Amino acid sequence: MSPRILPLAVAAALGLAPAALPSVAGAVPASAAPSGGALPAALPGASESGPAATARRKPACKGTDQAVRSPVEIDRSAVCKRPVPALVLHYPRHVDGQLVFQDKAPVGGHPSEHDDIRFVIAGPRPHITFGGERYTLNNVHFHGHAEHRFAGERYAPVEAHLVHEKATGERGYVVLSVLLDASPRRSEHDRLLASPPPLGSAQQVRNIHLKDLLPKDRTTYRYTGSLTTPDETGDYFRPVNWVVFGEHAEASRASVHGFRSLWPEGEGNVRELQVNVPPPNISVS
């Protein structure tokens, strides 16, 4: 079923309507978000408003809103408190696709830092709206160790990127970033990480629940940056709207270890943290 023509009743059953209709940036107060259980269709925006709140939050927004180089370190205690674009997920209940172990030129035949395990969805692409604009889900891929890091915290062993590309107009992206910890339990991430295909090949994967790839807590850290892998000319495209979840998700220890061991010891598919001057404004929602 195309998400574009999702009937209202079905959308309601998926928890996507009526809040899934495009909304004004930052108009969804945090207090409106359902607590626990079903995924809120709209991730909460900042709840403060009015001149007093503006004065209070101004001092923390000392960085730049220009697109910086990614990935960056995120300081949870120095965020810029202001409204953020409304983010609404229009994901279907489950999707099928291909799991690919990408083997990029010019290094072929063994995993390089620019290769990854990626899930490419077959059929109509799920989409999100970000600030009322439509972005379609291009792929879900993984980096090991993580690329983003929270200040004062260790690197997570794996980071998942759900890459959404702007559907119309100028090129642009929204990437949902989920840091993964190794756990005794399995999760939906194990469906993509547990038994990857050989380098340069693909295999079918069915019935992936995209929403289950996201952590339960919907707090996100937002900034404008770049892609973390270059195109053929060596350019790291920007702007990219980064949405990094504050809570980590999980995958089983076996899957995390197996994924990390695809690259030689001490190597991985990671771009190092980028130091930007001035640093980006990072907002929390």
Ligand SMILES: [Zn+2]
């Ligand atoms: Zn990535």
